[in-house]
Amino acid sequence: MPASWVDIKVDGGPMEGYLTQPEESGEYPAVVVIQEIWGVNSHIQSVVDRLPALGYVGLAPAMFHREGPMTTGLHEELETALSRMRRCTDDNIIADVRAAVDYVKAQPFVQGDKIGIVGFCYGGRVSYLASCNISDLSASVVFYGGGIGMALGDGQSPLEQTANISCPMLGLFGEEDANPTPEDVANMDAELTKAGKAHEFHNYGGAGHGFHCEARASYRAEAAADAWGKAMAWFDKHLK
Numbered sequence: 001m002p003a004s005w006v007d008i009k010v011d012g013g014p015m016e017g018y019l020t021q022p023e024e025s026g027e028y029p030a031v032v033v034i035q036e037i038w039g040v041n042s043h044i045q046s047v048v049d050r051l052p053a054l055g056y057v058g059l060a061p062a063m064f065h066r067e068g069p070m071t072t073g074l075h076e077e078l079e080t081a082l083s084r085m086r087r088c089t090d091d092n093i094i095a096d097v098r099a100a101v102d103y104v105k106a107q108p109f110v111q112g113d114k115i116g117i118v119g120f121c122y123g124g125r126v127s128y129l130a131s132c133n134i135s136d137l138s139a140s141v142v143f144y145g146g147g148i149g150m151a152l153g154d155g156q157s158p159l160e161q162t163a164n165i166s167c168p169m170l171g172l173f174g175e176e177d178a179n180p181t182p183e184d185v186a187n188m189d190a191e192l193t194k195a196g197k198a199h200e201f202h203n204y205g206g207a208g209h210g211f212h213c214e215a216r217a218s219y220r221a222e223a224a225a226d227a228w229g230k231a232m233a234w235f236d237k238h239l240k
Contacts, residue, residue, distance in 0.1 A: 003045070004018075004020075006019050006103070008103045010095055010099035013066075014065070015061055015062055015065040015099060015100075016040070016061070016062035016065060017061045017100060018045055018059070018060040019058070020049055020051055020057065021052055021107075022056075022057070026109065028109060028110060029055070029057070030058070030059065030110045030114070030115050030116070031051055031058055031118060032060075032100050032101060032118075033051075034060070034063065034118070034127055035060060035063055035119075036121040036123060036210070037084065037085050037122045039064060040060045043213050044060050044120075047060075048060045054232055056239075057104060057107070057109060059100055063088070063093065063123075063126065066087075088153075090151060090153050091153060091155070093126055094129065094133045101115055101137065113138070114239040115239075116138060116235050117130055117140050117141070118141040118235075119143065121143070121145070122146070123143070124145020125145040125146060125148050127141065127145060128140070128145055128148050128169070129148075129158040131165045131166065131169055132158060132161035132162065132164040132165050135166045138167050138238055138239055139168055140170070141170045141172070141231045141234055141235070142169060142170070142172065144174055144212075145171075145180065146184075147179065148180065159188065162192060162195045163195045165195070168234075168238055169192065169197065169198070170199070170200050170201075170202075171201040172201075172202050172212075172227040173201065173202070173203050173204070174223070175207065177207075178209065202227065204226070204227065211224055211227075212224045212228065
């Protein structure tokens with residue numbers, strides 16, 4: 001089946017979603033893919049496009065839909081993208097991810113009790129937050145999620161909600177990243193261990209923030225390939 005754009009209802013309005021599914025009929029596990037600050041751009045679409053051949057339905061919700069319909073690119077002003085992120089609240093983020101999960105669960109080609117989430121940068125933080133608040137998730141992957149120790153809006157930060165995590169988590173980080181720093185990653189690891197949460201972290205030497213995105217100067221092909229392989233092995237273990 002070709003990829004398609006769908007409308008997902010959340011808070012009385014539509015949220016765009018980029019959807020892919022295997023060609024063969026049947027029910028498949030699904031992976032919700034959460035964008036970087038640049039939106040559901042060509043890179044995020046390419047990640048979703050990989051999933052059907054691996055036996056998954058993929059869905060990338062447009063997390064900045066409250067700013068208006070968009071599928072942004074890597075070449076807009078950084079401050080514009082950051083300002084959108086700063087206007088997000090954790091309550092709205094949780095509502096959006098829950099709506100995306102509910103959408104895929106309702107599809108006849110989705111195995112509704114096998115839903116995973118993966119996020120990159122801003123999306124890595126979203127994956128961590130969602131794992132603390134959405135019990136329908138069966139596996140989570142965090143690619144270099146920054147700001148996990150900070151709240152957006154009122155309430156606790158994702159890190160402070162670690163005890164509520166209800167699914168196994170894989171973390172993939174660059175040792176040269178400034179957000180999260182190696183110290184931030186170690187702190188997350190310690191909190192997950194303290195809370196008794198199933199998790200596995202990997203740190204890549206010579207890699208910084210955004211090492212998985214081939215459209216950025218930060219791209220590191222070897223680290224990206226290894227991290228993606230670990231991510232899919234994680235989903236295969238927990239969703240299949």
